[in-house]
Structures are given as structure tokens and as C-alpha cells.
Amino acid sequence: xxxIKNYINGKLVEPQNGNYVDNINPSIGKKxxxxxxxxxxxxxxxxxxxxxxxxxxxxMSDQKRSNYLLKIADLIDKKLDQLAxxxxxxxxxxxxxxxxxxxxxxxxxxxxxATAILHDSTxxxxxxxxxxxYTLRQPIGVAGCISPWNLPLYLFTWKIAPALASxxxxxxxxxxxxxxxxYFLSEICIEAGLPEGVLNIVHGLGxxxxxxxxxxxxxxxxxxxGGTSTGKEIAKIAAPMFxxxxxxxxxxxxxxxxxxxxxxxxxxxxxxxxxxNQGQICLCGSRIFIEKPIYEKxxxxxxxxxxxxxxxxxxxxxxxGAVVSEPHMQKVLSYIELAKEEGGTVLCGGKRVxxxxxxxxGYYIEPTVIEGLAFDCRTNQEEIFGPVVTIMPFETxxxxxxxxxxxxxxxxxxxxxxxxxxxxxxxxxxHTGIVWINCWLLRDLRTPFGGVKSSGVGxxxxxxxxxxxxxxxxxxxxx
Ligand code: NAD
Numbered sequence: 064x065x066x067i068k069n070y071i072n073g074k075l076v077e078p079q080n081g082n083y084v085d086n087i088n089p090s091i092g093k094k095x096x097x098x099x100x101x102x103x104x105x106x107x108x109x110x111x112x113x114x115x116x117x118x119x120x121x122x123m124s125d126q127k128r129s130n131y132l133l134k135i136a137d138l139i140d141k142k143l144d145q146l147a148x149x150x151x152x153x154x155x156x157x158x159x160x161x162x163x164x165x166x167x168x169x170x171x172x173x174x175x176x177a178t179a180i181l182h183d184s185t186x187x188x189x190x191x192x193x194x195x196x197y198t199l200r201q202p203i204g205v206a207g208c209i210s211p212w213n214l215p216l217y218l219f220t221w222k223i224a225p226a227l228a229s230x231x232x233x234x235x236x237x238x239x240x241x242x243x244x245x246y247f248l249s250e251i252c253i254e255a256g257l258p259e260g261v262l263n264i265v266h267g268l269g270x271x272x273x274x275x276x277x278x279x280x281x282x283x284x285x286x287x288x289g290g291t292s293t294g295k296e297i298a299k300i301a302a303p304m305f306x307x308x309x310x311x312x313x314x315x316x317x318x319x320x321x322x323x324x325x326x327x328x329x330x331x332x333x334x335x336x337x338x339x340n341q342g343q344i345c346l347c348g349s350r351i352f353i354e355k356p357i358y359e360k361x362x363x364x365x366x367x368x369x370x371x372x373x374x375x376x377x378x379x380x381x382x383x384g385a386v387v388s389e390p391h392m393q394k395v396l397s398y399i400e401l402a403k404e405e406g407g408t409v410l411c412g413g414k415r416v417x418x419x420x421x422x423x424x425g426y427y428i429e430p431t432v433i434e435g436l437a438f439d440c441r442t443n444q445e446e447i448f449g450p451v452v453t454i455m456p457f458e459t460x461x462x463x464x465x466x467x468x469x470x471x472x473x474x475x476x477x478x479x480x481x482x483x484x485x486x487x488x489x490x491x492x493x494h495t496g497i498v499w500i501n502c503w504l505l506r507d508l509r510t511p512f513g514g515v516k517s518s519g520v521g522x523x524x525x526x527x528x529x530x531x532x533x534x535x536x537x538x539x540x541x542x
Contacts, residue, residue: 065096070249073259116260155385314474318348395449
């Protein structure tokens with residue numbers, strides 16, 4: 064049994080109330096550990112520790128802070144296998160995926176911001192002989208970082224690394240559904256000798272620990288990734304307190320396929336953009352629009368390939384492991400039922416899978432392809448966040464843009480075409496924060512990352528994140 068503890072003021076500690084909640088392994092559908100059911104009192108201790116650590120950490124040289132973060136990155140690399148296995152047990156994703164993507168990216172996040180901070184600079188604005196302005200970018204104080212369950216360590220560190228690099232101290236909360244790698248990260252921080260109180264990790268439920276962080280007067284900045292409805296709740300609390308907010312929320316991303324695309328390449332990547340991580344990536348393309356001349360060809364080839372995808376034991380070379388939890392599995396299955404009620408035809412998949420042996424009670428769903436739905440029905444407007452895609456034909460650019468831009472979300476989109484002129488034109492017209500042309504999830508960490516409309520507020524990535532975690536101050540010197 065994995066007994067997870069909070070990481071407060073440099074130490075691993077039990078929650079003060081002594082309460083725990085179960086941690087379930089979704090690939091077998093059984094409890095395999097416990098996590099602290101922390102409350103306001105633990106958050107208070109964490110914030111006090113972070114406040115105490117702030118003066119020294121924020122005034123430390125960038126080079127010295129960078130060295131600590133690089134050490135953490137190296138230790139993550141060293142523990143790749145242990146962390147990948149833990150991520151898979153906690154989340155249900157294939158071990159190979161965590162080994163190739165999640166854990167290396169967590170190390171890359173620390174390394175990227177540990178070095179970015181050494182290359183950041185600020186501006187001066189000369190007023191000739193009259194005066195000189197220069198900008199200071201100062202860390203804000205205690206940053207609150209709250210992350211979801213789909214890419215647990217990857218997204219947790221994507222917030223923590225820039226917050227720490229820019230000189231803030233942090234109180235962080237991983238998802239209660241996938242707390243394990245955040246716990247191992249606290250062990251790594253101890254091993255790396257990170258000064259006490261610089262990073263504090265409080266485990267527990269969103270409504271208790273998350274809201275205690277968000278509503279605390281001594282946490283002036285919040286970086287949150289999760290669902291749009293949670294984002295709304297957070298904004299309601301944070302707005303009247305004038306907190307700085309970065310919100311990375313849900314998506315319902317369009318994948319637009321023109322007849323002139325490289326068909327084989329598109330097919331290969333569309334399988335990934337539809338079903339990678341069981342479709343539980345906020346960037347997955349869940350609405351696939353295909354130009355009419357190749358609709359039937361795409362449908363036949365895509366469904367044939369999807370039917371061959373392997374679902375099951377995440378320790379093996381499967382395409383899909385388990386979805387994250389029983390309630391989430393039920394939610395995804397209920398959307399498949401809704402799609403049928405709305406007149407959709409399930410071309411393949413659509414059901415729960417019971418793999419052999421100890422995995423029979425895990426939460427597995429077949430990759431599912433649905434056609435015949437209107438672009439504005441609920442199935443095509445609401446985020447399902449599972450291995451379910453819909454396919455739809457279109458005739459003109461104007462028509463597909465109407466479909467693509469019709470949801471309340473605006474995170475990412477993908478366009479497949481060999482006509483570069485059209486690609487640029489469509490990219491400019493799509494209401495999303497990210498557009499991939501002839502690729503998907505090709506990430507350069509220097510680029511701005513985030514969504515528009517109900518997909519979020521603000522941008523992460525590159526200097527955007529470093530700047531989010533600092534306040535610019537203009538100093539005007541009369542000459
Ligand atoms: P969620 O909103 O339920 O939870 C996210 C985190 O917020 C968890 O740590 C949770 O405990 C905490 N939380 C819950 N209620 C809270 C409250 N009232 N106050 C403060 N914190 C609270 O989301 P989830 O189900 O864990 O994640 C899935 C969602 O995340 C999907 O909608 C997905 O699209 C989104 N997501 C977005 C991005 C992005 O970059 N835009 C990336 C990954 C996931």
C-alpha cells in the first residue's frame with residue numbers, strides 16, 4: 064500500500080486531522096494506497112512555510128536557483144522507471160507512454176525553466192537626457208499551483224518549475240485522483256536539498272485543499288489547469304481578491320482534413336490525436352471534419368485502423384490503457400449513449416472492455432468512432448475527454464470554419480492540407496490558442512500555450528509563464 068504524505072516545510076508529514084482517502088489503481092479497479100484528506104489547517108501550515116522561505120529564495124541569484132532545479136531534473140531522469148510505473152498505476156495510462164512522454168517532459172520542464180531564467184532580461188525606456196526608465200520583474204510571493212489528473216507529473220511540474228525559477232515559493236496541489244508522482248517529487252526535492260518551505264505539496268480534495276489555497280489572502284497568484292466549471296469557481300473567488308490568475312481549461316478540438324493532404328501521414332497522426340492517453344489529453348482532436356471527396360475513403364481506413372488498436376494491461380505494448388476512474392468511465396460511456404440518442408451511428412467501439420485476469424475490473428473503453436451527428440448537438444459541443452471521436456463531412460472552407468468555431472471552447476485545432484496558402488488562411492480564422500498544421504502535439508516549450516473562450520485565460524510556456532509569475536515594476540530615474 065502506498066501511503067502518501069504531505070510535503071510541508073521540507074518534511075513529509077501526515078495530515079493534521081489524521082484522515083485519509085483511498086487511492087485507486089484504475090487498471091485493476093482496486094485500492095492500492097491512501098492519500099491525506101488534508102484541510103485548511105494543512106494549507107495554512109504550507110502557506111506559512113512558503114512565506115517564511117520567500118525572502119531568501121526570491122533574493123537568491125538566478126544561477127543558484129537554477130542549480131537546484133537542474134538537480135531536480137537530473138533526479139527525475141534517474142528515477143524514470145519508478146516514476147513511469149507509478150504514473151501508470153495511478154492513472155491507467157500505458158507504462159511505455161509515461162516512460163516516453165510524461166516523465167521525460169517533467170524533467171524537461173524543470174530543465175527548461177532552470178535555463179530560461181538565465182536568459183530572461185528586462186527593458187529600459189530612455190527619455191533622452193530627461194530620464195531613464197527600467198523595468199524590474201519581481202517574484203510575487205507564494206504561488207498556488209493546482210493541476211489535473213490526465214498528465215499528472217507533466218502538468219504539475221509545468222507550473223511549479225516557472226513559479227520557482229522566477230523566485231516565488233509554491234504551495235501546490237496535485238489531483239487527488241493521481242497523487243503518486245507528486246509525492247515522489249517531494250522525495251526528490253528532499254534529495255536535491257531544496258531549501259525547506261520553497262515548495263510545499265498538500266494532498267487532498269479539490270473542494271477542501273484547492274479552494275483553501277485559492278481563497279487564502281496570502282496566495283496572490285494562482286495557476287490552475289483543470290475543468291472549465293472548476294475554473295469558473297476559482298475565478299469567482301479570486302476576482303474580488305484581485306489575484307493574478309492563469310486558467311488552462313477544457314477543450315473540444317477540431318481536426319480539419321482536406322482532400323489534398325498527405326493521407327497516410329494524416330491517418331497515422333489522427334489515430335494519435337484521437338486516442339493518445341485514452342483520449343484524455345486536453346489537446347486531443349475529438350471532432351474530425353473531413354472534406355467530402357475523401358470522406359468515405361477516410362472513414363473506411365480510419366475505422367479499420369481503430370478496430371486494430373489494442374486496449375488492456377498498461378504494462379504491455381497496448382495502444383490504450385484504462386481511463387482514469389470509475390466515475391470518469393461512466394461519464395464517457397454515458398456520452399456514447401447520448402450520441403446514439405442524438406442520432407449518431409457508432410462505427411466501432413462504444414463499449415467497456417474487460418481484459419483478462421487481474422485487469423478484468425479495470426476501467427477500459429474501446430476506442431470509439433461515431434458518425435451522423437449534427438455539428439451543434441451536445442455530443443459535438445461538450446467535452447467528453449475520453450476515447451471517443453465523431454467524424455463529419457464538409458464541403459467548403461467557410462462551412463468547416465463555422466463547425467470548428469461553434470463550441471464554447473477554443474484550445475487547439477489541427478489542419479491537414481498540402482495547400483500552404485489555405486493553411487495560413489484557416490489558421491488565422493480558427494478561434495483557438497494553438498493551431499497545428501500537418502502535425503499534432505509537436506511542442507516547443509518556448510511557444511505560448513493556452514486557449515481562448517471557455518478554454519482559459521492567459522498563456523503558459525516560454526517567457527509567458529516566467530512573466531506570469533512576476534510583477535513588472537517601472538523605475539523612472541530623472542537624469
Ligand atoms: P478538475 O477541474 O476536476 O480538477 C483539477 C484540479 O482542481 C484538481 O487538483 C482538483 O482537485 C482541483 N479542484 C477541484 N475543485 C476545486 C476547487 N473548487 N477549487 C480549487 N481546486 C479545485 O479537472 P480534472 O477532472 O482533474 O481534469 C480534467 C480537465 O482538465 C479537463 O476539462 C481537461 O480539458 C482539463 N485540462 C486542461 C488542460 C489545458 O492545458 N488547457 C490540460 C489538461 C487538462
